[in-house]
Amino acid sequence: MILSVGVADLVAALRRHELWRVLALYQLKRGNARTKFGIAWHGLSFFILVGLMGFMYATFMHRPLDLYVPYLAAGQLGWRFISPMITEGLTVITGGRGLLTQRPFPISFLPLKLACYHLYLSGLHAIAFIAILAIYRIIVVPNPLLLAIGLVIVTVAGVGTALLLGIASVFHRWLQNLIPSLMNLAFFLTPIIWMPNMLVGGDANHLSVDLTHGFTGRSTFVLLNPFYYFLEVVRGPLLGYQVPFIFWFVASSIAAALMICGLLILSRTKPRIILNL
Amino acid sequence: MRDTAPSLRLFNASLRFPAQMGRVGNLRIAREKRADVGSELVEVGPGRYAVQALKDISLSLVPGDRLALIGGNGAGKTTLLRVLAGIFDLDSGLREVNGEISTIFNMRLGFEMAETGYDNIMLRGLIEGHPRSMVEMAVDEIADFSGLGEYLYMPLETYSAGMLARLAFSIATAWDASILILDEWIGAGDAGFLKMAEERLITFVDKVQILVVASHNGAILRRFCNKAMVLAHGSLVYEGEVDTAWKWFQDHQKAKFAE
Numbered sequence: 001m002i003l004s005v006g007v008a009d010l011v012a013a014l015r016r017h018e019l020w021r022v023l024a025l026y027q028l029k030r031g032n033a034r035t036k037f038g039i040a041w042h043g044l045s046f047f048i049l050v051g052l053m054g055f056m057y058a059t060f061m062h063r064p065l066d067l068y069v070p071y072l073a074a075g076q077l078g079w080r081f082i083s084p085m086i087t088e089g090l091t092v093i094t095g096g097r098g099l100l101t102q103r104p105f106p107i108s109f110l111p112l113k114l115a116c117y118h119l120y121l122s123g124l125h126a127i128a129f130i131a132i133l134a135i136y137r138i139i140v141v142p143n144p145l146l147l148a149i150g151l152v153i154v155t156v157a158g159v160g161t162a163l164l165l166g167i168a169s170v171f172h173r174w175l176q177n178l179i180p181s182l183m184n185l186a187f188f189l190t191p192i193i194w195m196p197n198m199l200v201g202g203d204a205n206h207l208s209v210d211l212t213h214g215f216t217g218r219s220t221f222v223l224l225n226p227f228y229y230f231l232e233v234v235r236g237p238l239l240g241y242q243v244p245f246i247f248w249f250v251a252s253s254i255a256a257a258l259m260i261c262g263l264l265i266l267s268r269t270k271p272r273i274i275l276n277l
Numbered sequence: 278m279r280d281t282a283p284s285l286r287l288f289n290a291s292l293r294f295p296a297q298m299g300r301v302g303n304l305r306i307a308r309e310k311r312a313d314v315g316s317e318l319v320e321v322g323p324g325r326y327a328v329q330a331l332k333d334i335s336l337s338l339v340p341g342d343r344l345a346l347i348g349g350n351g352a353g354k355t356t357l358l359r360v361l362a363g364i365f366d367l368d369s370g371l372r373e374v375n376g377e378i379s380t381i382f383n384m385r386l387g388f389e390m391a392e393t394g395y396d397n398i399m400l401r402g403l404i405e406g407h408p409r410s411m412v413e414m415a416v417d418e419i420a421d422f423s424g425l426g427e428y429l430y431m432p433l434e435t436y437s438a439g440m441l442a443r444l445a446f447s448i449a450t451a452w453d454a455s456i457l458i459l460d461e462w463i464g465a466g467d468a469g470f471l472k473m474a475e476e477r478l479i480t481f482v483d484k485v486q487i488l489v490v491a492s493h494n495g496a497i498l499r500r501f502c503n504k505a506m507v508l509a510h511g512s513l514v515y516e517g518e519v520d521t522a523w524k525w526f527q528d529h530q531k532a533k534f535a536e
Binding site for chain 2: 018019034101102270
């Protein structure tokens with residue numbers, strides 16, 4: 001089968017979870033070594049930035065705090081997982097040179113480690129998320145089961161993307177220059193700080209895109225953005241609002257496609273990857 | 278699963294590295310000056326070159342074989358070791374392995390300087406591919422041998438170069454392997470540790486059934502190996518006893534300088 005090399009590599013990498021979990025933890029600690037509060041800084045900076053931003057933007061855009069603050073915080077939480085899986089995924093294989101040229105290692109070990117690191121980081125952001133809601137005295141009722149499914153979808157997509165882009169940028173290094181700047185743009189194009197219905201013109205108190213008026217140019221703009229689907233399957237369950245089934249379907253289809261493409265490129269290039277590092 | 282004896286074989290192994298860093302535009306003109314070192318440069322397309330790192334190498338190692346790899350800079354020693362270890366796949370030819378391979382290339386591989394000595398023992402054990410439970414069983418022995426005592430509770434940042442070498446060496450030689458591949462020997466550490474290390478290395482190497490070592494140190498190769506191969510420009514140019522191979526290599530080096 002054309003995927004067999006990639007699948008075998010992924011299975012071998014999954015078996016080494018003891019190692020990538022430890023490495024992810026050390027990476028987390030390394031960022032804030034020798035600082036007061038240590039790894040808590042990851043959460044603290046989220047708390048400070050998003051906490052203040054929520055208040056400022058709610059005021060600028062005339063949104064009620066109890067609607068806007070959790071929306072922004074949940075969106076940031078999701079974006080801060082999705083975005084680095086792409087920008088850091090680009091360098092995850094070339095950056096693993098030290099390890100890959102010293103021992104025989106499955107290539108997908110590195111994207112798995114990256115995903116694990118960002119899941120840990122999201123855990124710290126989640127604590128900050130709760131703290132922000134507590135400060136503003138806002139109550140949300142998450143749906144844990146759907147949240148778990150959403151996280152699995154986003155993680156699979158993230159690992160697939162990091163594998164795909166990480167390998168592609170071994171052979172085309174310019175991707176490492178191009179894509180991060182496009183991701184900055186994507187942040188503003190995706191409904192994170194703005195709400196889709198502010199653009200689409202639907203019910204402003206409805207957090208998911210309002211499609212009761214059918215497809216318009218503006219709603220198509222929102223719906224053509226793949227990041228929106230991934231964000232919704234995490235943000236919806238976290239805030240407890242209803243996400244239409246089509247979002248789950250699109251997000252999981254793209255996730256599966258990304259993973260298959262990642263494994264495909266891995267199967268086709270595996271022997272050449274290490275020689276080109 | 279251990280009914281077959283360890284073995285390590287290569288059949289007509291060849292490997293090219295793509296040279297894609299920067300421009301190699303003037304290389305065609307410069308080809309007149311052939312390098313004394315390195316492997317052959319081959320043109321693989323218009324203006325695109327590759328380093329023919331290994332060319333048609335065949336070897337067969339069985340239990341009891343202790344192979345010394347001899348060669349000048351860029352002859353292909355390290356590349357061959359990495360092919361044997363399974364890090365590089367071959368362009369053509371075949372690699373056949375039976376048994377567990379252990380490698381010591383970079384003694385400090387994966388060290389996390391902000392973490393303690395004990396944490397690094399676990400980390401390195403996991404990198405070597407051992408499960409957590411197995412590393413836990415070996416921790417005390419590694420800690421004892423390193424002689425680092427209370428320093429094992431301190432982050433590696435506080436270690437001197439020699440102390441780091443002690444820890445690295447103690448970890449690297451803690452587990453038995455049937456096939457051992459080594460690139461150069463360790464230089465750091467004080468006299469007391471070096472003596473201990475030498476003894477440990479001898480018992481470590483003795484337990485190993487197949488050994489492959491690349492080194493520029495003739496004395497070390499003579500001491501640990503019982504057969505030798507000389508590499509030049511990625512090809513196997515001499516095969517035989519360690520003493521004669523070393524002498525052959527030395528004579529050739531001299532002849533080159535005399536030219």
